Amino acid sequence: MRRGTRGMNTELEQIVKEINKVVKGKERVIRRVLAAVLAGGHVLLEDIPGVGKTTLAMALGKSMELDYKRMQFTPDVLPSDIVGFTMYNTATKEFEFKPGAVFCNLFLADELNRTSSKTQSALLEVMEESKVTVDGISHPLPTPFMVIATENPFGSSGTQLLPESQLDRFLICLNMGYPSHAAAVDILKGSAGKNLDAVQSVISVERLLELRKQAENLHVEDNIYEFITNLTEATRNDDRISLGVSPRGSIALLKMARATALMRGGEYVIPEDVLEVIDCVWRHRIQLSSRARAEGMDVSDVIIELTERIHAV
Helix, strand or coil: CCCCCCCHHHHHHHHHHHCCCCCCCCCHHHHHHHHHHHHEEEEEEEEECCHHHHHHHHHHHEEEEEEEEEEECCCCCCCHHHHHHEEECCCCCCCEECCCCCCCEEEEEEEEHCCCCHHHHHHHHHHCCEEEEEEEEEEEECCCCCCEEEEEEEEEECCCCHHHHHHHHHHEEEECCCCCHHHHHHHCCCCCCCCCHCCCCCHHHHHHHHHEEEEEEEECHHHHHHHHHHHHHHHCCCEEEECCCHHHHHHHHHHHHHHHHCCCCECCHHHHHHHHHHHHHHHHCCCCCHHHHHHCCCCHHHHHHHHCCCCCC
């Protein structure tokens, strides 16, 4: 058993098991998304259509009794569709607020990069502040609230790049990828892709909030703070990187490391918790220089090299 480990959290393991009923061969991705939920962050799933991104998000919501809503983003989706609007009620002779789609615990934004920049910006405020402002009046969102957004690779028909400011609001960015051979066979046999009715609820919303508090308060030694800071500074002093990790990115890595430690039953964060999630937390926050891109370098490869060079004290 690893240092500082009590044993795997059985509730969280059961959630992974339930989602595995409908999403086969993607346990690593499921665990990353679950860790992001525990860390209180938003998730960006970036991949081609048809690999299970939407199914994963909906199964996650059901396993934790989250009120979830899904919106298919297209060029004609308006900001008011997301945040809501006010309208005049002729019966009461007063203006009434009509809530938009984001008034839920889990908002699934399908193909976010197919909509307009104005609509993306409306969602940005929601993700940052957990509230919407319409006609000068703020309306708080339910607690907890998180966004799982999916996007098709840039270059697909009708897509446009998400702005850097919005990418930074996502705690992690993941690729689902094609299923393995064995998982693909299971899918064809019908053991995957089942109706979401197969997914059972494991924990309540109240229990999720308790687990989030546990993750937030998990002990972190000074050497872990130093380790994350050293890694962060290395991204800012590397000729291959034109845009390094911001303080928000450092905090995101710490949150995910804490959540990962909680999932394995840890009493405190260890360096392995940091290394386990650093790629999905930082990959979308780092921009390579034009020279590095021309040489065919990949952000993930650069992150791996940094972690091999910089070690925890």
